[in-house]
Amino acid sequence: MARKPFPRAMAPFYEEQKKREQLESFLTTGTSVLTKHLFGRMKTQAAANAITFNMMIEVETEFLGFRIGIPNIHTAAVTGVKACVGVAGSAPVADYQVFTSPEASEWVDVTWNNGATTVDLPTRIAEERYSMSYSDMIYLPSIARTDSASGRPLVMVRIEYPAGSTLTTPYNDLYYWRGASAPRIYRSTNQEVQGVTNKATFTQNNVVSSGGDTKAVVPAIQYMTTKRGHQVMIMGDSIQEGLGGNVRDYGAVQRACYELSTPEKPIEYFNAGLHAQAPDVYSRMIEDHIDRVRPTILTYSPWSGNDVAANTGMSVAAQRRYKASLGRVYTALQQRNMKPIIFFPEATPTNAAYRNVGANDQVRRDFNTKFLPGVANGIVMKGYADAFTGSRNASGQDEIKAGLTNDGVHPNDAGYEAIKAVVKTHFQRVLDQTQ
Structure with a gap:
């Protein structure tokens, strides 16, 4: 009886190894060192x-x-x-x-x-x-x-x-x-x-x-706690930083953290968001701060509307940049052997009156439905974009749901509350398993 080719013979081993690696990222027992940093971009x-x-x-x-x-x-x-x-x-x-x-x-x-x-x-x-x-x-x-x-x-x-x-x-x-x-x-x-x-x-x-x-x-x-909790690090543009609501730099992820946090099971966050910046800039914040912060949960937005051009939409070059920036984040983690739970927020729409991209908005929708689900070692926060999305206009661009924005791009308090409900659901599932 002929032997199986070596790669085929090893297939069950590789499949098992893949499952073990995926499981490792969910086996965090939290941390007793928390770092509070409320604000993103500085002047x-x-x-x-x-x-x-x-x-x-x-x-x-x-x-x-x-x-x-x-x-x-x-x-x-x-x-x-x-x-x-x-x-x-x-x-x-x-x-x-x-x-x-x-x-x-x-x-x-x-x-x-x-x-x-x-x-x-x-x-x-x-x-x-x-x-x-x-x-x-x-x-x-x-x-x-x-x-x-x-x-x-x-x-x-x-x-x-x-x-x-x-x-x-x-x-x-x-x-x-x-x-x-x-x-x-x-x-x-x-x-x-x-x-x-x-x-x-x-x-x-x-x-x-x-x-x-x-x-x-x-x-x-940065404080040494008597209770084990989770350290969240938030990375992305203005929507991740939290612009648009009354409380400055307090977005959906921040709200989810503090609403789920208790003195017995604390959740703290380090806000590394940078408004008005693209992934090529804000992705580098991980290299600047992760050695001190050491997050057990990382939220990172590969997509940014700051790389979307008016009238034409996101170019092929910009799509390469967001993929390269995600690679930078993974490299920083791999070099330090850090395995936080990684959450990806979906890309949210902008109103045509703010930035008209027409049918090119399909690139954003494909990012949410095709690219993000195919990225290993991360959890897509499904429903994040839907919570903020209203109807599609005649040119093919999704508009923001009525009442959830004041400027056509950033969530207002009602917008962040709607998205927060989705974030809390995803966070709670992980917390139930890891803490």
């Missing part, structure tokens, strides 16, 4: 005088210690930055106020690079790609909340910049993060004093008076 603001930012930030669960990360999108290094931190058991009732002292007035001075009292923030990595300088770990445990049933702890952070510094702040400011619709507490005030060097000089507790809604340096908070 610079000048500071003529020495200035200090004083903020209160709510995190997802109790912690044993934490470090802060300060971004820099400036084309030069920013030198001599200082910081101190504390914890708090409550926040002021008025959402326009912050406390200027932590619990028991216990400020802890932050150190950098194994003990330095100041840090020189390195220049940006590249255009649109900020550097992020993380401090030494601060072994300051969280304390119980006395003003909230949520049980989520509060961190206080002060960051001091010397006179003449260039600040890095969220591109779209911080509106609605401190009001009744804010998903978590984030409030910041600033004052032109050296409030870390001499802590008593900082007295500004009013967000509005200080202009804190438009001028705030927002650090990343």
Whole structure:
């Protein structure tokens, strides 16, 4: 009896190996190190005088210690930055106020690079790609909340910049993060004093008076938790970053994370979205931040409307670029032997009044129905586009469902809520199996 050719004889082995590799990506047991980074794209603001930012930030669960990360999108290094931190058991009732002292007035001075009292923030990595300088770990445990049933702890952070510094702040400011619709507490005030060097000089507790809604340096908070949870990293353009709703940079994935997160099973996210950018730019954010963030769940959008030309639609060259950018993401993961659960959001439509692509919109629909389902090691969030899609016009372009956008491209709050329902369903299925 003739032997089977070697490749055919090995076919069952290869099939079994393929199943094992697919299964491995779902066997995460979560993580006890979470990194909170709320805002995507950054901008610079000048500071003529020495200035200090004083903020209160709510995190997802109790912690044993934490470090802060300060971004820099400036084309030069920013030198001599200082910081101190504390914890708090409550926040002021008025959402326009912050406390200027932590619990028991216990400020802890932050150190950098194994003990330095100041840090020189390195220049940006590249255009649109900020550097992020993380401090030494601060072994300051969280304390119980006395003003909230949520049980989520509060961190206080002060960051001091010397006179003449260039600040890095969220591109779209911080509106609605401190009001009744804010998903978590984030409030910041600033004052032109050296409030870390001499802590008593900082007295500004009013967000509005200080202009804190438009001028705030927002650090990343990386905290060691007592509960295992999931770290989400969000990558894509403006729709993934979360533009269009009232709360800045709070999109469908962000909403799903915080609505599913509990202190017992926390979910935290690092927002690596970059509005107005194409995949060739925002895909590089994985190389910049994944070594620190180490996500257990990665959401990545290979498609971006920023690579879709008006009147003609997405070119063949642009299609090659989004595939190449996805390859960059996979390579970054493979080089580090990281196997997060990967979610792909489907490509959403734009109204013809915003960007008329006519029959070329079929390229987007084919991306959703043919390309994405064929990509290995990722989960397509099926229904993502349908939740946002209305009728098809006479030229063959899908329009956005009525009431879900204010500008013809970005979801508004109602739009993100509709898409969020789809994201939550997919996330919940994974969480039920992995945590």
